[in-house]
Amino acid sequence: MAHVLAHSPLSLARLWRRALTAFGAAGMLALACATPVAAAPDGQWYLDALHVQQAQKISTGKGVTVAVIDSGIDNTRPALRGQVVAGKCFASAQDIEPTWDPNGHGTAMAGLIAGNGTDGRHILGIASSAKLMPLCVSGDHVTDNTLFEGITPAIRYAVDHGAKIINLSLGAYEKHADPSTVARLHTAVRYAEQHDVVLVAGAGNRGQDNEGIISPASIPGVVAVGGSSQNGGVWKGSIAAKQIALAAPAEHILTTNTGTIEDLKHGPRSTSGYQTVDGTSAATALVAGAAALVRAKYPKLDAANVINRLIKTADHKGSPGRNPQYGYGIVDPVKALTAHVDPVKTNPLGQLQAPDAGGSSSKAAAATTSTGTSSGSHVGIWIAVGAAVLAIIIVLIIGLAARSRRRKAVTAGGWQPGAQATRGPNQSTIRANAAAPSGQAPNGALNSPGRPQAVPPTGQAPPSPGVTRSIPDQTSGQQEPPEQYEIRWRKP
Secondary structure, X not given: OHHHHHOOOOOHHHHHHHXXXXXXXXXXXXXXXOEEOOOOOOOOXXXXXXXXXXXXXXXXXXXXXXXXXXXXXXXXXXXXXXXXXXXXEXXXXXXXXXXXXXXXXXXXXXXXXXXXXXXXXXXXXXXXXXXXXEXXXXXXXXXXXXXXXXXXXXXXXXXXXXXXXXXXXXOEOXXXXXXXXXXXXXXXXXXXXXXXXXXXXXOOEOOOOXXXXXXXXXXXXXXXXXEEOOOOOEOOOEOOOOOEEEEEEOOOEEEEOOOXXXXXXXXXXXXXXEEEEEOHHHHHHHHHHHHHHHXXXXXXXXXXXXXXXXXXXXXXXXXXXXXXXXXXXXXXXXXHHHOOOOOOOOOOOOOOXXXXXXXXXXXXXXXXXXXXXXXXXXXXXXXXXXXXXXXXXXXXXXXXXXXXXXXXXXXXXXXXXXXXXXXXXXXXXXXXXOOOOOOEOOOOOEOOOOOOOOOOOOOOOOOOOOOOOOXXXXXXXXXXXXXXXXXXXXXX
């Protein structure tokens, strides 16, 4: 708190309002995943349900850093002392200290991932020896678009600063964000996947907007997490979606809280330092902790095989195979650490494709067809080339035949070697262009059966007058540079 005041002329009241704007109605849509409820006496029931103490006899997550992209982490909490490494805040939260958590959401997730169990309530995270990197993305006027604008650089920072797992107990809807913002988010996710980082994200809760699974959980390759209840069933508030990969406990879960909550109406208020939460946020943090156990036990496993080990050893629930409620089942840390699992070469949850000319990884196939680089277009080009070559051959044959006839006629009239062939009226020398320049017909004109002209993609305006747009090389597969999109801001 002192750090923030030292670097900002804002009054304390304005700081409260600035920080809490992110976590009002719009902010809770974004953070999406944890709702405080009345305390339950068995608030750490997840320890028994997931056999955490047995798992920690095998691995505690030592040597693994988990980046927590959230509201920050209060590093003064006893259960988190010594667990938090340097972090950073992004976008509209860039002036906030990452270890100042005005809401408590990030601190709650941190306790479930790596609580050390030495505090008064013995909050024990799944990976009690893992390190936590606080990356806060809160700030003024949080919308779907601005949340993604914070998450994108936070993912890259996590990758570049040694995190092997990224916990995303938050998200928003891509359809409400600017296309260029979504494209950059996808690029950041692909960057993490290419650099051997496991991304774990909450699917979201019912009753917030009821628009389905949120992003980044909806992105291919990301471990999307749903919620389970104390009796092993589906937690009633969990979003069901085909992208769900795993489930984990999501109701009546006791964890850490920031020491001071910033209340817009009443100002700062002290807390007990603990809270009981419901939500797929909590489930996400527990799965991220399990991933940290696996990465510590098997440091040579790449991200794809860490994910594969988690889903292949899950406690299957629901309909056969992967289902929208549990995915592959409820995460089982002990089995993930001990079972024999055959290796895989690629992420079993899929991966993002390379971006097309418009910058969207999800439309690569459609873009290929529209720009003429599909297999059908190549066939058309080769047919045209073949026709041109055949025409050249015919011209050569006709020319040689005519030349042969003239040569015979001249020889009969006394033509001698070295003499110039005679030309009769309306007769000219015939010369076949056997080696015409590339892209030209034998007569020197542009090859008419050649390349198609570029046209703007469907729904896109043609170039403005005076603007030069390069034509894609249809045979090499090269595309135009990505379009630039104007960023449009949505009100909360």
